[in-house]
Amino acid sequence: MxxxxxxxxxxxxxxxxxxxxxxxxxxxxxxxxxxxxxxxxxxxxxxxxxxxxxxxxxxxxxxxxxxxxxxxxxVPLSQPGTPTRRRLHAALREVKPGTTVSYGELAVLAGLPRTAARAAGSACSQNLIAPFVPCHRVLPSSGGYGGYYYGVPVKEWLLAHESGAIANPK
The missing domain is CATH 3.30.160.70 (Methylated DNA-protein cysteine methyltransferase domain)
Structure with a gap:
């Protein structure tokens, strides 16, 4: 179940x-x-x-x-994917809160050629375990927030929360 x-x-x-x-x-x-x-x-x-x-x-x-x-x-997690997608999801979990990377940088972190930015974008869009696999920390190199499966306002809030721009409840 x-x-x-x-x-x-x-x-x-x-x-x-x-x-x-x-x-x-x-x-x-x-x-x-x-x-x-x-x-x-x-x-x-x-x-x-x-x-x-x-x-x-x-x-x-x-x-x-x-x-x-x-x-x-x-938190232990499991999601399906090709070996490449699994490497990208593992690399995402290594991106520290309060920091962001581009799709090309994510590919490099996963040990893939920088030209694998498209694969990195696909891995983010197919991520089933947000925010535990923090695809919200990936931004386009051209600027802006890019897309997010749950909407850009959610992505903006997560990034602001992680950067300390939002007061945390005690």
Whole structure:
């Protein structure tokens, strides 16, 4: 069974989907089914159940929102992908809060040629576990915020939160 929890955040609800304590999806939506349908068929076959508390994953979100910007890093997660996509997602998790990289820089961090910027963009757009795999920390080299699956205002808020531009609740 895939367990789902909605965690309130200043930019709207964050849905967490977990299987046996491992996060398989997360995203800024009020509807768990919007993330569930993006899972692989074998995971969808397990079914979906909304629960009150996922424990460590939801605790990590609350700690992140309270100012512990590395709290999300300790949460175990699993998402499908090619070896290249997995390298890019792993490299994303190494981009520290309060910093950003370009798509080309992300490719280099993943040990891929700088010309793999398009693959980096694809890995970000297909990321199922935001903000735990922090694709919001990737900006286009041409400037601006670029796109974000959950909307640019959410990306802007996450970056402002991580840079200290937003006061953290105590």
């Amino acid at each position: 895939i367990d789902a929890q909605l965690v309130p955040t200043p930019v709207g609800p964050l849905v967490l989907l977990s299987r046996e304590g491992v996060l398989v999806a997360a995203g800024f939506t009020a509807d768990p089914s919007q993330l569930f349908i993006r899972l692989t068929p074998d995971l969808r076959a397990e079914g979906l159940e909304v629960v009150d508390d996922l424990g460590p994953a939801s605790e990590a979100v609350r700690a992140y929102l309270a100012g512990d910007l590395t709290a999300l890093d300790a």
